[in-house]
Amino acid sequence: MKYLSAFFLILILTSCENKTTKLTAEEIINKSITVSGGEKFDSANYSFKFRDKLYRASRNNGMFSISREFQQDSLGFIEDVVTNDGFERFINKEKVELADSIANVLSASVNSVHYFSVLPYGLESDAVKKKLLGVVTISNKPYHKIKVTFKEEGGGEDFEDEFVYWIQTETFKVDYLAYSYKEEDGTGYRxxxxxxxxxxxxxxxxxxxxxxxxxxxxxxxxxxxxxxxKELKLLSEIKLETIIMGSTSAINP
Known part of the structure; x- marks a missing residue:
């Protein structure tokens, strides 16, 4: 009976391992999105504070508005808004015209904070390419290790950036992520x-x-x-504060 029990234990473990290895990168990402909120993000309205700025997001089945608001001593009250139609800046509630180069930088800055705030939501995009690198262990927990890159078409200005996500094999939650980005003197990593x-x-x-x-x-x-x-240097803590749902006006399609 002792050997029989051991045999069945091996079968169970093997079966679990096979189920894990059969999952594709796409399936793992989709499961992670689902456990993190999934389709609820498609029609969510919320706001949060990050550092000295207030960020708002409103989504309605493909239509979206993401923004940030802050007070600047030299200019006044600033609102940066990104929608399906592009980027706009308002100073003291009045729209201002900007050169495309400046607008692109400001738009990317707004997008970046909102993008990281809701990950892995957004990785279902057709512009996202996913590759399963295997199962690894971090802090004695097993993780699916998935590399994400972007197509040039639809991948945004930073389509050359590379990401890696570590997704728990049991809960399918993202516990770690890393990315590379272009700097003036080379490549940066986080x-x-x-x-x-x-x-x-x-x-x-x-x-x-x-x-x-x-x-x-x-x-x-x-x-x-x-x-x-323990060969990485801690730079900062990234904290989202005062998350409030339903605080942003819904978008009518």
């Missing part, structure tokens, strides 16, 4: 560790410890190994 998970009206929000490597000659795929070896 590794983020999620903490302070909370669900607000069914939507998952997290904060991050934000790390960078202090060595050169690496790739974005190496950053989990450096994190495990």
């Amino acid at each position: 590794f983020r560790e999620a903490f302070n998970e909370r669900f607000v009206d069914g939507l998952r929000f997290v904060d991050y410890n934000n790390y960078k490597p202090e060595i050169e000659g690496i790739s974005v795929e190496d950053l989990d190994d450096l994190f495990e070896k």
Whole structure:
């Protein structure tokens, strides 16, 4: 009986492993989006504070408005708004005209904060390319390791950036992510560790410890190994504060 029990245990473990390995990167990402709020994001209205600015998001089945608001001593009250129609800046409630180069930088800045605030939502886009790198262990937990790159068409101005997501094999939640980005003198890297998970009206929000490597000659795929070896430098904490649902006017399609 002892050997028979061991045999069945091996079968169960093997079966679980096979189920894990059969999942594609696309399926893993989709499961992660679902457990994080999924389709609820498609019609969500909410706001949050990040550092010294107020961010608002309103989505209605493809139509969207994402924005930030802040007070600047030299200019006054500033609103930066990105919608399906593009970017607009308002100063003291009046629209101002900007050069395309400046508008693109400001739009990317607004997009970046909103993009990270709701990950992995957004990774279902047709412009996203996903590759499963295998199952790895971080802090004694197993994770699907998935690399994400972007097509030039629909991938935005930073389509050359590369991301890696570490998604728990059991809960399908994103606990870690890393990305590379272009700098004037080369490539920059960041590794983020999620903490302070909370669900607000069914939507998952997290904060991050934000790390960078202090060595050169690496790739974005190496950053989990450096994190495990404690060879990353903690730069900052990225915290979303005062998350309020339904505080932004809904968009009519």
